Amino acid sequence: MSKKKEARKITFESEKEMPVAPMSLGSMLYNKTGAWRNIKPVIDLSRCIKCGICWKFCPDASIDIVDDWPQINYVYCKGCGLCAEECPQKCIAMVEEEK
């Protein structure tokens, strides 16, 4: 992963600071889409068979593989529920978000 991947919003003080050609200078990681969520996936790892299916299908690249286990990245997970639907073990529960 390249080093431009910082969760920082880029702003310009004046026009002079803007690049000559419009080009992306930073990632979208500043945009914490976890705030969109109404329901959240919770994995019961005791039943997980490490099939990797939840990771493979996440449209938001918000399931990481940490120490060889799937781990939801709640900062960005939008709560679509696709992982829970596709999990062959049905060990991902979609639970109401407390807000």
Added chain:
Amino acid sequence: MSKERKMTITIPREEYMSPGHLACQGCGASLAMRLALKGLGQKTIVCIPACCWAVIDGPFPHSSLDIPIYHCAFETAASSASGVRAGLDMVGDTETTVLAWAGDGGTFDIGLQALSGAAERNDDIVYTCYDNEAYMNTGIQRSSATPIGAWTTTTPVKHYKKERKKDIIGIMAAHGLPYIATASVAYPEDMVKKFRKAREIRGTRFIHVFAPCPAGWKSRPEDTVKLARLAVQTGYFPLFEIENGERWTLNLKVKERKPIAEYLKLQGRFRHLKEDEITLIQQEVDARWEKILKNCGL
């Protein structure tokens, strides 16, 4: 339980699309990009015309992709990619893959002449159409990729779409391209393999990716992969390749096709259809399936 067991990883672990992007929940188009780039890798530059993906990526000066993006006009995905290719050739960069990434509106409709031009010249680009079967970015208007029977805001229930989906594969096949493939977000291994294969071929490669859209199809976000899988299992969107304009290969032989009704009933855009209309759609699907089998020599 399975502490010793290793995680099953069937597609590359590298991510070239980061979270924080602006797609709706359960968006098939965003999953499509994530998978396509796993196949194409870092040495890729993408041209994106007006479409959902022009928004999904994020506002200037931010981007959710880890590769350079050239935002271009709606009808110019292919011609922009041809131009970027020519520029790279001039500086001696033969390694970078130029990807054109357009929606179905940008491919089947307004971008068709630019695409046909690039294909006729056999320009060295990978052209991908992510097909969500309507103009989603502007609020679900029908395109020539919208299937027969579907509701859109310009084909309301009383006047649902009566025309069948344009045969884009037939059109591209007639150009005699070195590589044409269909791919689906429900089959990540097959999809990644096809993009990797396309990367190694020279000339115009065309990949048609099926990308369900919960917002426009009025389907549940969690059903995106299920719908894409059903599209393949019903024979509505078969997975196949065409090499050198003539060699057809069916990648997934569906032994017992599921009835199209199973696919239709999960989507609000088809809710108004009556049984006889569904029967007609089933006949359409059957006829096209038989034709593809025949082309594949099966």
